[in-house]
Amino acid sequence: MFKLTPYLFFAGRCEEALDFYSVCFGGVVVTKQLFKDAPQVIEGADPNWVMHAEFEAFGMKIMLSDGVVAKELKGNNVALSLVVGSIEEQARLFEKLSSGGHVMVPLADTYWGACFGKVEDKFGVRWMLTCNEVI
Structure with a gap:
């Protein structure tokens, strides 16, 4: 069995995206972890950015992150x-x-x-x- 889930990256705007999708879909943020909450330092990541979040609405699930800027550029x-x-x-x-x-x-x-x-x-x-x- 496979399960495919979209994972979207926002380079510093993940909190804003979570708020936006909550308004648009009326869903809920199931989990949210910041980079500063990780047990180790993630090189290149802003500690106050979202490392991982999960949003659910209408039976769909989307994962979101601010990502590490060098790898999660606009267009990618x-x-x-x-x-x-x-x-x-x-x-x-x-x-x-x-x-x-x-x-x-x-x-x-x-x-x-x-x-x-x-x-x-x-x-x-x-x-x-x-x-x-x-x-």
Whole structure:
């Protein structure tokens, strides 16, 4: 089973976007974490910016972040967040997607209890692969 969730980047305007989408859709912000709340310093990130947020309305889910400015520039502000069912499937997809592209974040266990990795494929599409298992 696969689940694809849009992940939008706002380079310092994520709080504004969350407010805007809340008004537009009448939804709710389910979670919001700032970069300063991470257990380690994220190089290049403003500590007061949104590291990760989830917004839900009408059965849809959107993930949002301010991102790290050097990688989340205007015109390149979307990544596809794919949740996969097994570590094996995640590793297989990660390897295939990184062929001809480049690994942005290697697959690894995270502090939020999942295995995560980020890759930009040879077409410039960014994929964030999550498995709710750990290695």
